[in-house]
Each structure stands twice: as structure tokens, then as C-alpha cells.
Amino acid sequence: xxxxxxxxxxxxxxxxxxxxxxxxxxxxxxxxxxxxxxxxxxxxxxxxxxxxxxxxxxxxxxxxxxxxxxxxxxxxxxxxxxxxxxxxxxxxxxxxxxxxxxxxxxxxxxxxxxxxxxxxxxxxxxxxxxxxxxxxxxxxxxxxxxxxxxxxxxxxxxxxxxxxxxxxxxxxxxxxxxxxxxxxxxxxxxxxxxxxxxxxxxxxxxxxxxxxxxxxxxxxxxxxxxxxxxxxxxxxxxxxxxxxxxxxxxxxxxxxxxxxxxxxxxxxxxxxxxxxxxxxxxxxxxxxxxxxxxxxxxxxxxxxxxxxxxxxxxxxxxxxxxxxxxxxxxxxxxxxxxxxxxxxx
Amino acid sequence: xxxxxxxxxxxxxxxxxxxxxxxxxxxxxxxxxxxxxxxxxxxxxxxxxxxxxxxxxxxxxxxxxxxxxxxxxxxxxxxxxxxxxxxxxxxxxxxxxxxxxxxxxxxxxxxxxxxxxxxxxxxxxxxxxxxxxxxxxxxxxxxxxxxxxxxxxxxxxxxxxxxxxxxxxxxxxxxxxxxxxxxxxxxxxxxxxxxxxxxxxxxxxxxxxxxxxxxxxxxxxxxxxxxxxxxxxxxxxxxxx
Amino acid sequence: xxxxxxxxxxxxxxxxxxxxxxxxxxxxxxxxxxxxxxxxxxxxxxxxxxxxxxxxxxxxxxxxxxxxxxxxxxxxxxxxxxxxxxxxxxxxxxxxxxxxxxxxxxxxxxxxxxxxxxxxxxxxxxxxxxxxxxxxxxxxxxxxxxxxxxxxxxxxxxxxxxxxxxxxxxxxxxxxxxxxxxxxxxxxxxxxxxxxxxxxxxxxxxxxxxxxxxxxxxxxxxxxxxxxxxxxxxxxxxxxxxxxxxxxxxxxxxxxxxxxxxxxxxxxxxxxxxxxxxxxxxxxxxxxxxxxxx
Numbered sequence: 001x002x003x004x005x006x007x008x009x010x011x012x013x014x015x016x017x018x019x020x021x022x023x024x025x026x027x028x029x030x031x032x033x034x035x036x037x038x039x040x041x042x043x044x045x046x047x048x049x050x051x052x053x054x055x056x057x058x059x060x061x062x063x064x065x066x067x068x069x070x071x072x073x074x075x076x077x078x079x080x081x082x083x084x085x086x087x088x089x090x091x092x093x094x095x096x097x098x099x100x101x102x103x104x105x106x107x108x109x110x111x112x113x114x115x116x117x118x119x120x121x122x123x124x125x126x127x128x129x130x131x132x133x134x135x136x137x138x139x140x141x142x143x144x145x146x147x148x149x150x151x152x153x154x155x156x157x158x159x160x161x162x163x164x165x166x167x168x169x170x171x172x173x174x175x176x177x178x179x180x181x182x183x184x185x186x187x188x189x190x191x192x193x194x195x196x197x198x199x200x201x202x203x204x205x206x207x208x209x210x211x212x213x214x215x216x217x218x219x220x221x222x223x224x225x226x227x228x229x230x231x232x233x234x235x236x237x238x239x240x241x242x243x244x245x246x247x248x249x250x251x252x253x254x255x256x257x258x259x260x261x262x263x264x265x266x267x268x269x270x271x272x273x274x275x276x277x278x279x280x281x282x283x284x285x286x287x288x289x290x291x292x293x294x295x296x297x298x299x300x301x302x303x304x305x306x307x308x309x310x311x312x313x314x315x316x317x318x319x320x321x322x323x324x325x326x327x328x329x330x331x332x333x334x335x336x337x338x339x340x341x342x343x344x345x
Numbered sequence: 346x347x348x349x350x351x352x353x354x355x356x357x358x359x360x361x362x363x364x365x366x367x368x369x370x371x372x373x374x375x376x377x378x379x380x381x382x383x384x385x386x387x388x389x390x391x392x393x394x395x396x397x398x399x400x401x402x403x404x405x406x407x408x409x410x411x412x413x414x415x416x417x418x419x420x421x422x423x424x425x426x427x428x429x430x431x432x433x434x435x436x437x438x439x440x441x442x443x444x445x446x447x448x449x450x451x452x453x454x455x456x457x458x459x460x461x462x463x464x465x466x467x468x469x470x471x472x473x474x475x476x477x478x479x480x481x482x483x484x485x486x487x488x489x490x491x492x493x494x495x496x497x498x499x500x501x502x503x504x505x506x507x508x509x510x511x512x513x514x515x516x517x518x519x520x521x522x523x524x525x526x527x528x529x530x531x532x533x534x535x536x537x538x539x540x541x542x543x544x545x546x547x548x549x550x551x552x553x554x555x556x557x558x559x560x561x562x563x564x565x566x567x568x569x570x571x572x573x574x575x576x577x578x579x580x581x582x583x584x585x586x
Numbered sequence: 587x588x589x590x591x592x593x594x595x596x597x598x599x600x601x602x603x604x605x606x607x608x609x610x611x612x613x614x615x616x617x618x619x620x621x622x623x624x625x626x627x628x629x630x631x632x633x634x635x636x637x638x639x640x641x642x643x644x645x646x647x648x649x650x651x652x653x654x655x656x657x658x659x660x661x662x663x664x665x666x667x668x669x670x671x672x673x674x675x676x677x678x679x680x681x682x683x684x685x686x687x688x689x690x691x692x693x694x695x696x697x698x699x700x701x702x703x704x705x706x707x708x709x710x711x712x713x714x715x716x717x718x719x720x721x722x723x724x725x726x727x728x729x730x731x732x733x734x735x736x737x738x739x740x741x742x743x744x745x746x747x748x749x750x751x752x753x754x755x756x757x758x759x760x761x762x763x764x765x766x767x768x769x770x771x772x773x774x775x776x777x778x779x780x781x782x783x784x785x786x787x788x789x790x791x792x793x794x795x796x797x798x799x800x801x802x803x804x805x806x807x808x809x810x811x812x813x814x815x816x817x818x819x820x821x822x823x824x825x826x827x828x829x830x831x832x833x834x835x836x837x838x839x840x841x842x843x844x845x846x847x848x849x850x851x852x853x854x855x856x857x858x859x860x861x862x863x864x865x866x867x868x869x870x871x872x873x874x875x876x877x878x879x880x
Contacts, residue, residue, distance in 0.1 A: 053679050055686070102869045108682055109621045109827075113819045114868045120816070121861035128855070172451045172460065179437055179448045181679065186435035189397060190496060191423035191452035235693065242686055275701040282693030289672050289687040439679075 002169065005250060009165070013158050020147055029146045031264055033153045033219070038240065038260045040157035040212050042252035043164055045237040047205040050247030051174055052198060053181030054108060058099070058115035059209060060233030061122045066092045066210025067217040067228045071138045072131060074218070081143075085214040092210025093203050100202040104195060116231075123229040137224025140217055149219040156215060160208040164249055167204070177201055178247065236263075239281050242288050245295025254297050259284075348411045350375040350504055350535045351396070356405035358388075358395050365391040367559040368405070373504075378526065378536045380546045380567075383556035384579055389539045390432055392556070393508055396537075397429045398422045409504070423452055428502030430493045432509045432539075436481035443468065443477040445492055449499035464499065471495040487518050494525070505529065507538040511545055523549055547571075555579070591728050593845045599731075601834075601841030602738035603803070605745055606796040607814055608821035609833045610789035613748070616765040616828030617785045618666075620673055620684040625793055625818045626811030627695035632658055632794025633801035633810070634703060637710050647710045647802045648736065654798050655791040662790025666783040692811065699808035707807040710798065712736075737799050744792060745834060752830070761785060765828065820864050826874025836875065 016036070023029065041063065048056050069088035073079040079087070103114045126132045143149075168174030176197055179187040184194050217223045236259065244255020266277055292299055349372035358366040365388045373379045381389050394400045396407055398419040407415045409425060417425075437445050446467050450460040468474040471491045476484065481492060490510055497505060507526070511519045519542065526549055530536060540546050546553065546567065553570045555563040557579040563570055570576055611625050622628075632654050639650050673684040712733055719730040752758035760781050763771035772778055800806075800814070821840055825832030843863070847856040871877060 049682075053682060055682060102865075106868060106872055108679070109685060110823070110868060110872055112685055113621070113823065114865060117816070117819070117861045117864045117868075121858055121865070124858040124861065128858070170457070172448075172455065172457055175440075175444060175448055176451065178440060178444075182437035182439050183435050185399070186431065186437070187448070188399075188419035189423060189429050189431075190449045190500065191420045192448070193418070193420045238686065238689070275697055278697030279694050279701065280697075282690045282695070282697055285690030286687055286694060287690075289683050289690065290668060293672075293683055 006165070009161065013154070016154055017151070020150060026146045029150050033146070033150045035257060035260045035264075036150075036153045036157050037212050037216065038236070039253050039256040040153075040160050040208055041233065041237050042240040042244070042256040043161060043249060044205050044208045044212075045234075046241045046246060046249065046252040047164065047168065047177075048201050049238070049241055050245075050252070051168060051177040051181065052201045054104070054198070054201075055112045055238070056115050056202075056205065057112050057231070057234050058119035058122075059205070059237050060229065060231060060235075061115075061119040062092050062096065062206040062209040063213035063216070063233050064122065064126065064223075064225070064229035065095055066213030067223050068126065068132055068138070068213075069210070070214030071140050071217045071223055074140055075138060076131070081218055085211060085218075088214040089207050089211050092213075093207050096203045096206035097199065100199045104198040104202060119229070119231065119234065123225050126225040126229055133224070135225060137222060137227075140221045140223075142221045143218065149215065152215055153212075153219075156208070156211055161249075161253070164204075168249060173197075173200075181247075235281065239285050241295075242285055243292075243295055245298030245301075248295070248297050248301065251295045251297035255295065258296075347374065349373055349408075350410060351537070352406075352408040352411075353396070354406040354408070356392070356395060356402045356407060358391055358400055359403045364559050366395065366402075369556070369559075369561045370405075371554050371561065371564055373535060373537055375503075375535050376530065376533065377551045378530050378538065378549050380550035380553045381537060381539045381556065382541070382546060382553055382570075383562075386558075387556040387579075388559040389556055390508060393429065393506055393539060397427060397506055423500050423502075426501075426503035427506065428497035428500045428504070429506035430490075430497050430508055430510055432512070434486075434489045434493045436484070436489050436492055438480065438482035440481060441478050442473050442481055442484065442488075442492060445481050446495050446499050449496040452499075453501050467495045467499045471498070486513050487515075490514065490522075494522075498529075502534060505534050505536045507536060507540075509539055509541065511540065511542055519545065589849050593849050594842065595728055595730055596848075597842035597845035598838060599734040599738055599841070600844055601838035602734075602741035603796065603800060604817055604821050604837035604840055605741045605834050606792060606799075607818050608825065608837055609745060609748060609830060610792040611818040612822045612825065612828055612830055612833055613761075614786060614789045615822065616830070617761055618669070618673065618782050619681065620669060620688065622789075623685065623688040623815060624692040624695060624811075626813065626815030627692045627699075628658065628662075628790050628793035629797035629800065629814045630699060630806070630808065630811040631695060632797030633710070633806040634699065634797075634808075635794065636798030636801050637708055637806050640710050647712050647798050648740075651740075651795050651798060654794050658794035659787040659791030661787075663783045663787030665790075666786040667779070669786070670779060670782060692815070696808065696811055699811075703808050705808065707805045708801075709805045710801040712802040731803075733803050737803055740795075740799060744795075748792075748830075757781070757784070816860075820860065823864060823872075824867055824875055826876055826878045829874060829876065829878040832874055832876050832878065839875075 016032075019032065020029065041059075045056070045059050048054050066088045069091045070081075070084045073084035073087055074081060099115075099118060103111055103118070106114060127135050132138065168177070176187075176192055179190070179192055180194050180197055188194060213228065216228070240255035240259045241252045242255070243259060244253065245251025263277065266280075270276065288295065294302060351373040353372075354370050355368045356366055356370070357364065357368055369392060371379075381392065383389055391400070395402050398414070398417050398421070401416045405415070406413055409427070414422060414425065437448070440448075443464055446464040447460055450463040450467070454460040454463050465474065465477075468477055471494065473488065473491055473495060476488065481489070484492060490513075494507075494510060511522050514522065523545055526536060526538070538550070550567055552565065553563075553567055554561060555570060555573075555576050557575075562575050562579060563573045565573070607625070607629065611622060614620065614622055635654050635657065636647050636650055639645070639653065640647050643650075669684065669687065672687045673680050718732055719735070720728070752761060760771065760776040763774065763776050764778055764781055768778060797806075800810075817840070821833060821836045824839065825836035840860075844856060844860065847859055851859070867875075
């Protein structure tokens with residue numbers, strides 16, 4: 001199952017990269033670029049929400065920090081885009097560290113409130129400071145090359161996706177995060193340091209978001225607090241993740257695609273009813289939580305016996321670290337006697 | 346006298362005005378099984394929490410192989426070889442049985458493939474292999490107790506803290522757990538066990554430490570303790586002494 | 587310096603309103619352990635109901651309060667089982683899901699309000715609106731607006747009523763038992779589900795009434811919700827979650843801080859300062875000023 005997912009993902013990426021060969025309509029390209037961006041935002045949100053169990057209502061703040069950092073460096077300091085983007089990523093990481101240390105010690109509910117308050121504070125800051133252009137926002141030097149941004153966004157999100165896949169589904173990191181999510185105290189007795197893991201997850205969630213913000217800034221050439229620091233970024237990411245399936249990485253991808261597709265169609269054909277979108281978003285989350293708490297993909301996996309397909313057949317075999325094998329052998333002998341006597345319970 | 350594996354020196358733990366543990370001192374030698382007993386509310390689980398790093402002692406020291414571990418957090422102690430079970434079992438409900446043990450295996454086997462092999466071994470040994478993919482929340486109580494022990498074992502501890510591991514099990518299951526504990530001791534694991542069921546205590550413990558109202562009131566072999574007047578009084582009241 | 591007493595009075599008035607916003611919110615957290623992100627939206631919906639009832643019947647909003655209370659209490663009572671189902675589910679992280687659910691509700695309500703009522707802002711006229719009291723003492727000159735005073739009286743009445751309900755009735759005893767230990771309370775015959783339904787209903791009713799009041803004192807608009815959600819968060823965090831006795835103190839403190847900042851500082855900075863204070867409190871003493879929060 002897991003290997004199938006990797007193959008499908010690689011296929012999807014290849015498919016996406018050749019799309020511009022067939023589609024030259026810049027409008028469509030722009031839609032696709034934004035869709036890809038939302039996939040990235042959703043999976044980044046899921047790292048903290050699904051795997052670690054912490055709802056970061058300030059997710060959008062990192063998007064804005066990345067956007068503004070990149071913008072300010074490009075406009076005020078004349079840095080080239082890539083350099084500014086990189087610096088923006090570093091700045092976002094530092095902000096995540098600074099915000100994470102105090103807030104991650106709090107329990108889930110308090111964390112949600114704290115990050116919410118933080119994101120509102122940052123929005124206020126952007127409105128007040130002159131360097132950010134206040135409510136009027138900032139204009140960036142224009143690069144009108146939809147193809148450039150399409151591939152940039154695709155590259156960023158693809159890298160993020162595979163990095164996350166490796167860290168969260170393959171390496172122990174993801175499972176450790178889930179342990180913290182399930183029972184922080186119990187996890188400690190097994191050798192896990194919750195604060196360190198949570199902060200790592202927080203930074204891991206923030207950096208791609210900041211990078212996407214930077215790319216967005218250069219792409220759209222105009223940012224202001226209303227567009228980049230509003231709660232709409234966090235809200236939509238939340239819906240996408242909950243709808244798709246928390247803690248599954250694929251779920252948020254599916255959720256992002258579906259919700260974004262819906263939004264685009266909705267706004268294209270029902271632009272008179274834009275406000276209806278808000279209602280639908282809210283209804284989707286509420287209904288999802290009640291009827292489909294594991295989200296679309298999450299429900300699909302649990303139906304199929306879940307747990308990512310760790311097969312027993314991989315285990316049986318002579319390849320074993322001999323030193324550890326001896327220890328285990330001794331224990332094995334001892335305990336096997338007990339179990340044999342019991343005869344299976 | 347060899348350095349004891351675990352030594353408590355005047356360990357005291359207070360919460361505001363309440364003294365849960367008061368000047369408790371005792372030693373546990375390598376290879377022993379020591380029982381920690383006492384009436385409810387005597388402070389046994391608090392002491393466990395102090396030893397396993399969840400609380401820092403308000404006063405006093407805890408030494409592991411002569412080194413002070415008093416203020417170390419639980420995750421460091423796991424690395425140093427201390428494993429524990431919880432009185433109210435703590436499985437990770439949203440994860441499978443295998444994943445539960447896997448997380449513990451990561452401590453000694455950071456590489457995933459090795460950890461998985463190790464986890465399967467533990468599952469075979471604790472008889473949970475057939476339920477490996479089941480969600481931990483779906484296990485019976487006996488299964489969950491078994492999982493709890495399995496997770497602690499996966500840490501490959503040298504010192505194991507067992508907190509009422511047989512509470513709620515039927516007599517057959519209790520006997521099997523006793524066997525398991527004895528085998529563990531034979532393999533070189535030192536054990537400190539909190540238990541209420543006298544049958545278990547008398548059978549497996551080399552020595553007992555008795556707590557009452559936060560203080561250590563007696564220490565000795567099971568025979569000595571069962572004849573100790575203050576112990577009898579603590580459990581049964583004045584009239585029985 | 588002459589402005590000091592005015593600042594104090596204004597702060598007290600604000601604080602009064604904030605008490606009613608926060609007290610229900612804190613109660614719900616204590617009993618049901620959920621944070622209702624939709625608290626501001628309940629206030630907003632109540633305000634709109636008050637506005638339209640007033641337009642239709644011509645009755646003073648203060649007379650409409652009981653009507654609004656009953657309607658919304660019913661809504662809350664009926665909604666509670668859904669929330670309960672979300673919070674006690676075996677899948678996912680129940681408390682987290684509760685948060686997400688109420689958040690979804692808030693979005694939905696805001697969307698519905700914006701769609702139905704647009705972006706306009708109204709005010710609910712009241713007999714008290716035009717009355718004001720003036721006090722002069724030496725060089726100090728204070729204006730107390732009639733309607734804000736009425737609001738304060740209302741707040742104190744509500745707080746008093748809740749206090750009586752919780753401390754002097756069997757129902758209140760059940761509520762307090764539930765808040766402290768759900769399982770033990772159930773064993774004692776306390777019907778957790780029914781009481782939770784009543785509590786949530788009362789909370790929604792009170793919030794809606796407060797909305798009517800805010801609509802009379804300030805204004806009604808579809809976007810007003812989040813501001814008051816912030817107020818609720820702030821007061822409750824400051825007071826300690828679930829610790830009702832701390833709410834009046836925290837509410838007045840917030841009112842005073844806000845009015846001082848408004849008089850001596852720029853409004854934009856005021857919001858920023860409020861957030862910073864909230865954040866700092868969460869860091870320094872997450873269980874509230876009195877460290878009695880849950």
C-alpha cells in the first residue's frame with residue numbers, strides 16, 4: 001500500500017510537470033499553481049494538527065511572515081528572489097522557534113487560543129508598521145512568467161511532500177509524533193522528549209508555509225495584511241485537512257484538491273454568492289467532525305485494515321544484527337515458555 | 346557490598362501542604378525483586394512517579410548505579426535503563442498494537458527496520474502477535490496489561506518498575522504474569538513492584554518495603570514483614586496488632 | 587488626570603458586559619470541557635434577533651431579553667447532544683474535534699449572517715439610549731451613559747442569578763459535581779447529558795441576551811462575532827478556565843485596561859497590547875491570575 005502511494009505520487013508529479021506542454025492558457029496555469037500551493041499549505045498544517053494533535057490557528061501567520069520577509073528584502077534591500085526566499089524561510093523558522101517554545105507547553109485548547117491571538121497580533125503589527133506598508137500593503141517587482149511560478153511552486157510542494165513522506169511515514173519521527181499526540185505522559189516513559197518533538201514538528205510545519213508565502217508574494221506581486229495575514233489561510237487549511245483526513249499526509253492532499261476545486265468552481269459560477277462559501281466551509285467542517293471524523297482518506301484507510309501495511313513477512317529472515325539478537329534470544333526463550341503454557345489468549 | 350542498582354536517600358515529595366513521601370530510604374540490589382506495599386494512599390504510586398522522573402523529589406536523592414538521577418525526566422531515564430508500567434494502563438489508543446511496541450523499540454533500535462524486527466519479537470513473546478494490527482483501544486484488559494509490559498520490555502531495561510500489573514486479571518492470568526516476572530529476573534532484570542495481591546508479593550519478592558501515610562514503616566523479607574506489628578496495624582488497624 | 591475617573595467608569599461598564607460574555611463560556615468549559623469558538627457568533631445572532639424583534643414590535647430591547655433568551659436557550663439545548671457526540675467520540679482526538687466543530691459552527695453562522703444581513707451595521711434603539719448622568723466634583727467631570735449603566739446592572743443580575751442557580755439549587759449542585767468529576771457524578775445519579783444540555787442552553791441564551799445588549803449600547807453587525815470571541819478567551823484565560831469566581835475580576839480588569847489604553851493610546855495599538863497581554867498570561871500563568879483554572 002505504501003509503495004503504491006509513492007508510485008502514484010511520482011506519477012502525479014510527472015503528470016503535473018508535463019501539463020504546460022498541453023495547456024498554454026495562463027488562466028488555467030494560474031489555477032493549477034494555486035491548487036499546488038494549497039496542497040503544500042494543507043500538508044504543512046497536517047504535520048502539527050494531524051500527527052502531533054495541535055491546532056495551529058496561526059498557520060496563516062507563517063504564510064504572511066514568509067511573504068512579507070521576502071517582499072521586504074526584495075523591495076527594501078534589493079535582494080534577488082531566491083536569496084530573499086531563502087532568508088524568508090530562515091526568518092519563518094526562527095519565528096516558529098520563538099513562538100513554539102512558550103506555546104507548545106500549553107495544552108491543546110490553550111495552544112489554539114494562543115496561536116489565534118498571536119496571528120491576530122501579527123496582523124495588527126503588519127497594519128501598524130511602516131516597513132510593511134501598513135494596510136496598503138507592498139508591491140513587489142513584477143515577473144510576469146506564469147510558467148516560472150508554476151514550476152517553482154510545483155518544485156517546492158513536491159520537495160515538501162516527499163520530505164514529509166520520508167520523515168512522517170517512513171522514519172520514526174511521524175510515529176513518535178503520534179505517540180505524543182495520543183499520550184504525552186506515557187510517551188515520555190518510552191524515551192520520547194515531547195517538547196523537543198513538538199518544536200521540531202512546529203518548525204517543520206512553519207518553514208514550507210513561509211516558503212510558499214514568499215513564492216506567493218513574488219507571484220502575485222502584491223501583498224497586504226488582508227490577503228496574506230487573514231485567518232482565511234488557516235481556516236481553509238483546517239477544512240482541507242479535516243475533510244481529507246488528519247494525520248495521513250495523503251488525506252490533506254486530497255482535501256486540498258477537492259476543496260480548492262470546489263472553491264474555484266464556486267467562485268467562477270456563483271460569484272454572487274461568495275459569502276455562501278463561508279457557510280459551506282463551516283458546514284463542511286462541522287459535518288465532517290460529526291460524521292466523518294477521520295476525513296475522506298482516513299475513513300478509506302481504516303476500512304482497509306489500516307496501519308500503513310507493515311507486513312510480518314518482512315520480519316522473518318536470517319538477516320539480523322547479531323549482538324542484539326543474542327539479547328532478544330535469551331528473553332525469547334524465557335517468555336516463550338510462559339506463552340506456551342497459556343496456549344494463546 | 347556491591348553498589349546497589351537503585352538507592353533512595355531520604356526521598357521526600359510534597360504537594361503544597363501534603364507530604365506524599367516522607368524521608369524514604371532503601372536500596373535495591375541488582376537482580377532482586379523488591380515489593381513496595383502499603384495501604385491505599387500510602388504514597389506508592391507517587392514514589393514510582395518520583396523514581397521514574399515524572400516528579401522531582403522535593404528533598405532527597407535517587408541514585409542509579411551510584412549516579413544521581415533525581416531530576417532527570419522520564420525520557421532520559423528510559424535511555425538509562427529504567428522501564429515502567431502504569432497502574433492505569435496507557436496504550437496509545439489511536440495506534441495499532443504493533444505501532445505501540447514499535448515506538449518503544451525505537452529507543453534501542455533507531456533504524457526502523459531493526460525496530461520493526463524487535464517489535465515483532467516482543468509481540469511474539471507477549472502473545473500479542475496475532476493482534477498486531479488491531480487498534481490498541483480494541484484489546485481486552487489482559488491484552489492491554491500485556492501490551493504495557495511489552496512496551497516496557499521493548500526498552501530493554503535493566504530496572505523495571507511494575508505498578509499493579511495484575512490488578513483486574515483472573516487467577517490464571519495472574520499466575521502467568523508471575524511466571525513472566527520471575528523469568529525476567531532470571532534474565533538479569535531488577536524489579537521493583539507495587540502490588541496489593543499478597544499471593545503475588547509473597548511468591549516473587551525477595552524483600553518488601555512497606556509504606557504507610559507516606560513513610561517507610563518496615564523493610565525485610567516477606568516472612569519478617571508478615572509478622573511485623575506495625576505492618577499488621579497499618580493494614581488491619583490497632584485491634585489486630 | 588481629569589480623564590482618570592471617566593476611564594475608570596468606562597472600564598467598569600465594559601467590564602460588566604464582559605462578565606456576561608465570559609461567564610457562560612467559562613461554565614460550559616467547566617462542565618463540558620469544550621471551548622466554544624462560536625461564542626461571539628451566538629452574541630451576534632442574539633443581537634440581530636434583538637434588532638429585528640425591536641423593528642417589528644417596537645418594544646424596548648430590554649423587554650425583549652427574555653424572549654431572546656428562551657429562543658436561543660432552546661437552540662442550545664437541542665444542539666448540545668451533537669456536541670456531546672463529537673466530544674465523546676472514540677475516533678480522533680475528542681477535545682480537538684470539539685474545537686474544530688465549534689469553529690466550523692462559527693464560520694457557518696458568520697457566513698449565514700453576512701449573506702442574510704450584509705455588511706451593514708445597525709444599532710438597537712432603547713429607552714435608556716438617550717439618558718445620561720453627569721457628575722461633577724471639583725475638577726472631575728464624569729458622564730455615565732444610561733444604557734451602559736443598564737448594561738452593568740443587567741450583568742450583575744445575570745451573574746447573581748447564575749450564582750444562585752449554582753450554589754443554591756439541586757440543579758446547580760449537579761452542575762458543579764459534573765464539572766469536578768463526571769464519572770463520580772454519574773454514579774450519584776446526576777444525569778450528565780441532560781444537565782449538559784441545560785447548561786449549554788443557558789449559556790447560549792445568556793450569550794444571545796448579551797448580544798441584544800451590545801447591540802443597544804454599541805452596534806450590531808455580521809462581523810462583530812470574532813471580537814467578542816477574543817474577549818471571552820481573554821477574560822476566561824485571565825480568570826482561569828472553568829473558575830467562575832475569577833470571571834468578574836478578570837472582566838473588570840480587561841475593561842479597565844481597554845479603556846485606559848483607548849484614552850491614552852492609539853486604538854490600533856490597543857488591540858495589539860491586549861493580544862500581547864493575553865499571550866504573556868498564557869506563558870506565565872496559564873491557569874489564570876488565581877491559578878485556579880482547569
